[in-house]
Amino acid sequence: MIEFQNVTKSYSHQKIAVDNLSMRIHNGEIFGFLGPNGAGKSTTIKMMTGILPVDKGEIILNGMNIAKEPLQAKKIFGYVPDSPNMFLRLKGIEYLHFIGDIYEVPAKVREEVITKLADDFEITHALQDQIQTYSHGMRQKIIIIGALLHQPDIWILDEPLTGLDPKSAHKVKEIMREYADSGKIVFFSTHVLEVAEKICDRVGIIDSGQIQFCGNIDEMRQHFATDSTLEQMFLEITDHE
Ligand SMILES: Nc1ncnc2c1ncn2[C@@H]1O[C@H](COP(=O)(O)OP(=O)(O)OP(=O)(O)O)[C@@H](O)[C@H]1O
Ligand SMILES: [Mg+2]
Numbered sequence: 001m002i003e004f005q006n007v008t009k010s011y012s013h014q015k016i017a018v019d020n021l022s023m024r025i026h027n028g029e030i031f032g033f034l035g036p037n038g039a040g041k042s043t044t045i046k047m048m049t050g051i052l053p054v055d056k057g058e059i060i061l062n063g064m065n066i067a068k069e070p071l072q073a074k075k076i077f078g079y080v081p082d083s084p085n086m087f088l089r090l091k092g093i094e095y096l097h098f099i100g101d102i103y104e105v106p107a108k109v110r111e112e113v114i115t116k117l118a119d120d121f122e123i124t125h126a127l128q129d130q131i132q133t134y135s136h137g138m139r140q141k142i143i144i145i146g147a148l149l150h151q152p153d154i155w156i157l158d159e160p161l162t163g164l165d166p167k168s169a170h171k172v173k174e175i176m177r178e179y180a181d182s183g184k185i186v187f188f189s190t191h192v193l194e195v196a197e198k199i200c201d202r203v204g205i206i207d208s209g210q211i212q213f214c215g216n217i218d219e220m221r222q223h224f225a226t227d228s229t230l231e232q233m234f235l236e237i238t239d240h241e
Contacts, residue, residue, distance in 0.1 A: 001026055002048065002154065002185060007057035009043055017043040019209035021057070025187055025202075027153075030180045032200035033189040036238050040209040041189040042082055045158045048187075049079045062153055075103065077154040078147030082162075082189075084139035088132035092123065092142045095131060096149060103150035110149060117145040120171050136163040144172065155179055157188035161195060173199050197230040207238045 002025040009018040018040040025031045033041050046052040048059050050066045050073065059066045064073040087095050093114075100110045118124040121141040131139060140163055147155065155176070161169045176186045176199060190196055196203055197217060204214040213220060217230055224233055 001060075001062060002187065003058070003060040004044075004048075005058040005060070007044070007047060007059060008055050009040075009047060009052065010055060011043075016209050018047070018206075021206070021209075021211055023204055023211060023214045025185055027185055028180055028183050029201045030176055030186040030199055031188070032196035032203040033187065033206065034191075034193070034196055034203055034234060035189075035206035039206045039238075041206060042158055043209075044206070045079075045156060045187075045189060049077065049156060050074060075150070076152055077156050078150065078152040080140075080143050080147050080155075080157040080160050082158040084136065084143045086131075086143075089130060091128055091130055092134070093127040095142060096127075096146055099146040099149050105150050109151070113149050113151070114145065117148065117175075120175075121145070121168055137165060137168060140164060141168060148175070152184070154185045154187065157186070159190060160188055161190060161192055169195075193229075193231045193234055203230070205234065205237050212237045 004021050004023050007018055007021045008016065010016045021044065033044065035041050043052065047054050048061065048066060050070050054067065061073050062076055064076065066073045087098070090098065096114055097110070118127060121144070123138055123141050126134060126138060131142060134142065140160070144160065160172055164172065173195065176188070180186050180201070202214065202216045205212045213223065215223070220230070220233055221227060224236070
């Protein structure tokens with residue numbers, strides 16, 4: 001389970017980016033984190049992955065506090081950041097072995113995961129090339145494979161579908177479903193509401209740093225007493241006029 005308890009964050013002296021956020025994400029769930037540009041999604045994800053410290057509040061990942069037990073907490077998630085431009089001088093396969101070394105993934109498991117996922121994503125042919133020669137989508141895929149190498153209990157993705165072709169996006173969604181069905185958590189942010197509506201067990205909608213709704217789509221419809229699409233409800237929730 002992931003627990004956010006009254007989490008607050010501001011950047012320097014500017015306005016509050018995440019404001020007293022509390023929510024829980026359960027095992028076996030695909031959780032979609034939705035909100036307009038600048039709403040606070042990436043800031044929240046950076047806090048839950050320990051990249052940014054929280055100003056106030058707690059984030060607990062399967063019982064482990066990311067601020068107090070950062071090393072143990074970091075072992076249990078895999079993270080796909082919003083920008084895949086890193087380790088560009090490494091060859092794809094070197095990057096994967098680097099990640100495998102950090103997480104102490106046994107050689108046999110590495111071999112299996114890399115072979116299967118590189119094949120699923122059709123990048124086996126590029127594993128011997130430097131990541132700087134990859135397209136945006138290929139970089140995205142190599143990072144997704146790296147994030148799954150140690151088979152984490154929690155898989156956190158920031159805008160994972162941006163830049164992926166339809167076949168690859170479909171594959172990512174398929175893996176997300178398999179992952180959640182095996183009792184693990186998939187937490188991802190997206191702007192693609194059709195995807196969220198189709199694959200998420202629950203969604204959280206954040207706007208100006210504040211959670212406006214957290215629940216499944218049916219609960220959302222009851223909340224609004226309509227049979228609207230997620231898109232209509234989203235627009236209504238985030239309409240400031
Ligand atoms: N490094 C930073 N320094 C100062 N302000 C920042 C920084 N990063 C984000 N912010 C501000 O924090 C707020 C939340 O930004 P955040 O990146 O979390 O939004 P987001 O929901 O991920 O948006 P998007 O959908 O565009 O990715 C915004 O007002 C943004 O301007
Ligand atoms: Mg973002």
